[in-house]
Amino acid sequence: MNEQEKIRLTPAARLGKWLVSGPPFLFLLLFFVAPSIIMVLASFRYPGEFGALAPIASADSDTLHGLTLETYEFFFSDIIYSYVFFKSFLVALATTLICLTLAYPLALLIARSPKKSRDLMVLLVVLPFASSFLIRVYAWMILLGPQAALSQVINGMLGVFGIAQVYLLFSPFAVLVAMVYVHLPFMVLPLYTNLEKHDPSLLDAAQDLGANAWQRFWQVTFPLSLPGIFSGSALVFIPVLGMFAIPDILGGTGDMLIGNLIKEQFLATRDWPFGSTLSIMLTIVVLLLVWLAVRLGRTRGRYA
Amino acid sequence: MRRGPWLWAAALAVYAFLYLPLVIVIVYSFNDSRLNAEWVGFTWHWYEVLLHDEDMLLAAGNSLFIALVSSSIATVLGTMAGIAMQRYNLRLLSFMVLTPVAMPEVLLGVSLLLFFIQVLNLTLGMISIILAHITFSIGFVAVIVRARLAGMDDSIFEAARDLGATPWQTFRHVTFPLILPGVVAGWLMAFTLSIDDFVITFFTAGVGVSTLPLRIYSMIKIAVTPEVNAVSTILMLLTLTMILLATRFAPDVLKGKA
Incomplete structure (x- = not known):
């Protein structure tokens, strides 16, 4: 509401404002803001003897543990951690690009369909996404399994040329396929929302000016759809970056991503300070990406 | 509106990609075999196992x-x-x-x-x-x-x-x-x-x-x-x-x- 409305708030209305915003604010302060702060603090602590965190101070002076930058030094001392971040970044980039390639024609078709059928076509994109996440990952365990048709066909063809058999399951390939499958609707929906708003007369104008179908797409439709591409990419890239379940289920031992590293630190190695450090590094990367997406969206939006 | 055959083909392929894995899961839930490989015959067996x-x-x-x-x-x-x-x-x-x-x-x-x-x-x-x-x-x-x-x-x-x-x-x-x-x-x-x-x-x-x-x-x-x-x-x-x-x-x- 505008400034005038604010001044006009009566005491009763002001009470209403606090009653409405207070409970969700307090809940999220306690269960979202506080845990985030605790995690930042935990990254500067020492790990406890039996996992978790070491006490800040104890009666015995030998076991006095203050705050430390050790976990951060550790992160940068071993190249393997930066490598896992880099690899996760590449997987997220590849997933985003493949999702974009698959989602674009679909979103374009829906946007150019008669109004009546659009809702149904969108619903058909969302429905598989409504089934449980684990089921959608599990489905690829069946599809990529060694006895499944896909593996049989590929290995049959490879066999003709005398090439060794490939194992599709528990591979980077399986991880990538499932990443794309699980996140595809996040790309289709924002793209469709953007494409739907395009004025068809722009394409007619381009055609009258002699542009062929290829030019019409690359010089009219595509530039106008950039804000949709940016928001869709953010919605795919960010969750993929932190994903641990898909590499955990479909990947091999070498396919660890940041999410798996964090999970290991918290549940297996039980080095919580280092786990927190990794989580904070991931948060920083995510925030940078969001900032970038918002900025890009804004500059591009001006021309749209 | 411009909806060429190529656009239709690409979009239908993506729809197939979205639904095929789930259809396979459903079909195999009625398959009379311990393996998720070939179709053997129809059964309610796995639902009975689930119930128990x-x-x-x-x-x-x-x-x-x-x-x-x-x-x-x-x-x-x-x-x-x-x-x-x-x-x-x-x-x-x-x-x-x-x-x-x-x-x-x-x-x-x-x-x-x-x-x-x-x-x-x-x-x-x-x-x-x-x-x-x-x-x-x-x-x-x-x-x-x-x-x-x-x-x-x-x-x-x-x-x-x-x-x-x-x-x-x-x-x-x-x-x-x-x-x-x-x-x-x-x-x-x-x-x-x-x-x-x-x-x-x-x-x-x-x-x-x-x-x-x-x-x-x-x-x-x-x-x-x-x-x-x-x-x-x-x-x-x-x-x-x-x-x-x-x-x-x-x-x-x-x-x-x-």
């Missing part, structure tokens, strides 16, 4: 209970947040409501794990799972309710005020009936999210309590039997019903999410 799997039934019961409680509380808090965000333009609240939805789930999972153990000294279990589920559901409910409010003419509320209605009366007789479809859709969404959630539950469940996704996860990791296909098929039917109900109550839910 006590661990699975217990996990399903836990999931239902957690989903009912967490979605109901999240709906109350999320509706409040949605109204507050739309009406008072509160930036900090919007940030707190939307960030848990946008960030990678693993981050919320581990920070809650840390918080429950280190600060609250809570034994992980039913309560920690429910609190975690409320935290990530509030944002979804708030977005749906706010979308519903944004589509409305503010003059209705002003009219109620001018006619002498107190803020509570305005809410009770004008605002609430108008946003009710959004509230119901938000509740259905929160329920579905809770029943499906794996990542955040994985970190906040501890050892004592299992939920349906946790149970499915351990079956997938240890030994895959077509029982997983059967439970998946039932879950798909359930979530399908919930989503169709949600779209009936608030057709703009789909667009609100995008």
